[in-house]
Amino acid sequence: MKIKKTLDAKGLACPMPIVKTKRAIDEINTGEVLEVLVTDKGAENDIPAWAKSGGHTVIEQKTEEDVLYFYIQKV
Amino acid sequence: MAVKKWTAAQVARKVMDHEELFILDVRNTDAFEDWKIDGHQFEYLNIPYFELLDGVEEILPKLPIDKEVLVVCAKEGSSVMVAEMLSEAGREVAYLEGGMKSWSSYLEPVKVTDLENGGELYQFVRLGKGCLSYMVISEGEAAIIDAVRFTDVFTNFAKEKGVEIKYIFDTHLHADHISGGRMIADATGGTYYLPPKDAQEVVFDYTALTDGLNVKIGASQLDVNALYSPGHTIGSTSFIIDNQFLVTGDILFIDSIGRPDLAGLAEDWVGDLRETLYSRYRDIKEDLVVLPAHFMMIDELNEDGTVAKRLGDLFKDNHGLNIEDEAEFRRTVTENLPPQPNAYEQIRQVNMGKITPDNDEQTEMEIGPNRCAIR
Known part of the structure; x- marks a missing residue:
């Protein structure tokens, strides 16, 4: 998987992780992958739900030491 | 329009007194369907906050103007954002301080x-x-x-x-x-x-x-x-x-x-x-x-x-x-x-x-x- 851009949204509270994720995805091209790092637990369900509503694909999602990692491919 | 802040105690009074309230719940749909603020005379609209990032114009017709509107989310942050957007669009709304977290605790x-x-x-x-x-x-x-x-x-x-x-x-x-x-x-x-x-x-x-x-x-x-x-x-x-x-x-x-x-x-x-x-x-x-x-x-x-x-x-x-x-x-x-x-x-x-x-x-x-x- 080739990561085009990484967004570090650690320490930010809802809704900022999604607000910033949306901005970051607007800056990459179709088919490219955005990596997002979040610590807000609400993001666990909200980022996949947001991606789905916009048609983007969450290729991978993992948790390491309380940090959530998302890999989102732009539609 | 200024955005008002409501406490869980104020919402509880609405429940206890059988009063009307329109709740705009901006959590994701799964969370809303699992658990929400129940009231005898409450009405609901569930639109996740992340679908409103580009603006709230689309939901304005769905919000009553003759009833109090309370925006609710999990912890507060998203409801403040949406309430401010609605306020800028000329609507008088409130948000729930502390979100569902404070509701669960009251x-x-x-x-x-x-x-x-x-x-x-x-x-x-x-x-x-x-x-x-x-x-x-x-x-x-x-x-x-x-x-x-x-x-x-x-x-x-x-x-x-x-x-x-x-x-x-x-x-x-x-x-x-x-x-x-x-x-x-x-x-x-x-x-x-x-x-x-x-x-x-x-x-x-x-x-x-x-x-x-x-x-x-x-x-x-x-x-x-x-x-x-x-x-x-x-x-x-x-x-x-x-x-x-x-x-x-x-x-x-x-x-x-x-x-x-x-x-x-x-x-x-x-x-x-x-x-x-x-x-x-x-x-x-x-x-x-x-x-x-x-x-x-x-x-x-x-x-x-x-x-x-x-x-x-x-x-x-x-x-x-x-x-x-x-x-x-x-x-x-x-x-x-x-x-x-x-x-x-x-x-x-x-x-x-x-x-x-x-x-x-x-x-x-x-x-x-x-x-x-x-x-």
């Missing part, structure tokens, strides 16, 4: 009745979670049953009333919410009682709550009697207060009955549940008023906000008390059970004193509805 004390010689009985209604706690007061002394973890609410209430908390009971080892019983005992010097059959794994000292235990509160010697009534757990114990009220814990609710599976032993405990509901409870006075430890639906609240109903009426109206066939009863309470409460195994560990999570972690564990009942 307790509303409601007086059930005055008792003889200046005694009082209070029910603490945790609207967001459907938990019910009790405080019996009589001449300077108080007993608490099934306290939730917001211990300040109880100790402050006792202070206001000028009473000393002497006895703290848990009807059973809870699996859906974290008990405040032990902390209240530590803070006040009162005695903490727990049924020994539920307490085999607890790692702290407690006093045994056994069948027939009787305590008398205050100078008027208000009677609190323990009645062993297993089935939700093997230790579950009810209380008869002043020969007028039956506190049932998680065995019997207004419109449902307890589930026997939260400690993993449904098959073993279903016989006990049957015996409690169809034999032990039938031997006591039908005029006792049942006070349960939970409600599941807002419809179970009486006009005055209490959750209470005559035992004889429950024998007539509660489906779980009217399954004549024992095999059918067994099937009803062991098969097709509702989902288990959020983090119920961890919550049991906390209540046994085995783990001590911080406040945020406790809040996280208790998110969602209580799900202790079978209808």
Whole structure:
């Protein structure tokens, strides 16, 4: 998987992780992958739900030491 | 337009007073469908906040202008964002301070009745979670049953009333919410009682709550009697207060009955549940008023906000008390059970004193509805 851009949204509270994720995805091209790092637990369900509503694909999602990692491919 | 901030207490008043309210819930759809703020006269619109990042114009026609609108999210942040956007679009709206987290934590004390010689009985209604706690007061002394973890609410209430908390009971080892019983005992010097059959794994000292235990509160010697009534757990114990009220814990609710599976032993405990509901409870006075430890639906609240109903009426109206066939009863309470409460195994560990999570972690564990009942 080739990561085009990484967004570090650690320490930010809802809704900022999604607000910033949306901005970051607007800056990459179709088919490219955005990596997002979040610590807000609400993001666990909200980022996949947001991606789905916009048609983007969450290729991978993992948790390491309380940090959530998302890999989102732009539609 | 300025955005207004509402507290959970203000929303609770709307529920208790049967007032109208339009709730714009901006959590994701799964969270909304699982658990929301229930009101008798509330209307809802669920649009996740992340679908409103480009603007709120599309939802404006769906929001009433002749009704109060409250924006709600999980913790507050997203509801503030959406409320400000709506405000900029010319709408007058409010958001819920602390979001569903604060809603889950809020307790509303409601007086059930005055008792003889200046005694009082209070029910603490945790609207967001459907938990019910009790405080019996009589001449300077108080007993608490099934306290939730917001211990300040109880100790402050006792202070206001000028009473000393002497006895703290848990009807059973809870699996859906974290008990405040032990902390209240530590803070006040009162005695903490727990049924020994539920307490085999607890790692702290407690006093045994056994069948027939009787305590008398205050100078008027208000009677609190323990009645062993297993089935939700093997230790579950009810209380008869002043020969007028039956506190049932998680065995019997207004419109449902307890589930026997939260400690993993449904098959073993279903016989006990049957015996409690169809034999032990039938031997006591039908005029006792049942006070349960939970409600599941807002419809179970009486006009005055209490959750209470005559035992004889429950024998007539509660489906779980009217399954004549024992095999059918067994099937009803062991098969097709509702989902288990959020983090119920961890919550049991906390209540046994085995783990001590911080406040945020406790809040996280208790998110969602209580799900202790079978209808």
